[in-house]
Amino acid sequence: MMLDQETLNEIINNIGLPVNSDGIDYTKSFSEVGLDSLDFFSLLSELEERFGITFSEDQYQSLNNLNDVILMVNSQGCD
């Protein structure tokens, strides 16, 4: 299973993150789209659980926006 914007929107809605998933700019920083550090932690743990992947500390540090998150999840060989 690949992660696309539609699935990410669904996850964001399901875990109740405080952003309007209809109008997210995936290239803006997490804080610019309204995600604080704990929202970001929630999102990553949800993705790790759902896709059976693990974000290393280096990978985590390299994430700047939601597009990065999609690319990172899909680069981990989810099928």
Next chain:
Amino acid sequence: MIGIRAISTYIPDEFIDNVAQGRSFGEHQDFIMNKIGSVRLPLKHHSQDTSDLAVKAVDLLRTQHNLSLEQIELIVVVTQNPDGSGLPHTSAVVQSKLEISNSIAAFDISLGCSGYVYGLSVAKGLMQEAGYKNAVLITCDPYSKIIDRHDRVTSLLFGDAATATWLGESPEWIIGSPMLDTDGSGWKSLYVAQNGKLQMNGREIFNFAAVQVPLHINRYLNERRIDPKEVDLFCLHQGSAAIIDAISRRYPDLRERFLKDTTFTGNTVSSSIPILLDKHVMKSDFKRVLLVGFGVGLSWATNLIERKI
């Protein structure tokens, strides 16, 4: 049968205004109230040591629940911030300050947020082995000793408190069999560095809690053939409001059964579960309450307590 008879909580009067503290770190009030979940962080007086907080909690157990010092045969203190450098053990200092007779066993348990769940079973097991009728399990881990107030990651989370749990015969609550797990490879997620200050990787701790704790709860209940719906209340270590939300989200039909109450206490480490029990459970009509502690180590522990019929 050995179980929980009563619990008392000591929370220092002094506190840090966490909204103001958050503002100093550039955090909005909503983040402090809704994500951290604590507007106040209780703070021990600088003249108080760990044993002083512990003695306060035991004194409350005496006055609130009529425990007499002569009854106590065992004192267990759960702490990783003991008096001095931890030698001697804080439980011995507590015994001295309470002026209890020498015919008493006393030892410390070095565990953090899983410590209360461990402590219940360790104390119960020793009481059964030695034939003790009354013991006091104390939790007291004042993180204010090791917090760097310039560190945003840890400053906003932890509060000081102490609890004392009376374990004895004819209990109100029966203690089940625990499930205890450890992953020492994660020790650097939360540890005291060489400068004596607490270091925490917030994401690693959050992720550990959000992923491992639901798995642990599920395994505990599955192995004992307990339907989650048969649990009246899920009493989890109160790491932060966001952590409780992340865990309870895994149980959409049962979310209202997950206690979340850190507004005036913060994360009090091993004291968070007994504080919840004292405030929300001991005088309630609940029958089955699941206790789940998790944190430094990494260490996590689950047990069920049931009201004695």
